[in-house]
Amino acid sequence: MGRSVYVAAAVALVLTSCSVLCLGAERFGARECEELGFTGLALCSDCNALAEFVKDQELVEDCRKCCTEDSDDSISKLTFSGAIIEVCMRKLVFYPEIVGFLEEDKDDFPYVEARYVYGSPPKLIMLDDKGDQKETIRIDNWKREHIRQFLKEKVKPVKSDS
Numbered sequence: 001m002g003r004s005v006y007v008a009a010a011v012a013l014v015l016t017s018c019s020v021l022c023l024g025a026e027r028f029g030a031r032e033c034e035e036l037g038f039t040g041l042a043l044c045s046d047c048n049a050l051a052e053f054v055k056d057q058e059l060v061e062d063c064r065k066c067c068t069e070d071s072d073d074s075i076s077k078l079t080f081s082g083a084i085i086e087v088c089m090r091k092l093v094f095y096p097e098i099v100g101f102l103e104e105d106k107d108d109f110p111y112v113e114a115r116y117v118y119g120s121p122p123k124l125i126m127l128d129d130k131g132d133q134k135e136t137i138r139i140d141n142w143k144r145e146h147i148r149q150f151l152k153e154k155v156k157p158v159k160s161d162s
Helices: 002-021 030-036 044-053 057-066 089-094 096-108 144-154
Strands: 082-087 112-116 123-127 133-138
Touching: 030 057, 044 057, 082 089, 082 096, 089 096, 096 112, 096 144, 123 144
Parallel strands: 082 112
Antiparallel strands: 082 123, 123 133
């Protein structure tokens, strides 16, 4: 009988630890995620992809605190019909990767519009097939190639029949 008490205590300890660690301990609210540049539409698999490109562990952890769990039919297949790169013209000098994309790569993406808004940090505004904003993603530290790859994977313009 004494051994079963120890086993029960060990199981309780493991379950308690797992409930804290396995459930992600802390989740951010919508406002905190928006301030960090994440929205509730980010899938946790996208955070894994982010970890491959960005070696900032704190940023990846923040992403995981804001992401939505993937389901088998959900999407890392989530796509959009268009995008807007929004940035402040005066701040562009601080973002050479974004300047490079806008000057040399943007023409490869006819469904991407550049919008210059005073004071705006660099961000991608993802659009649905009606042109409505669906997600906003901060791209302050993204490399030019990462912007290209993201747009290739996530933006699938609707083909018109005209």
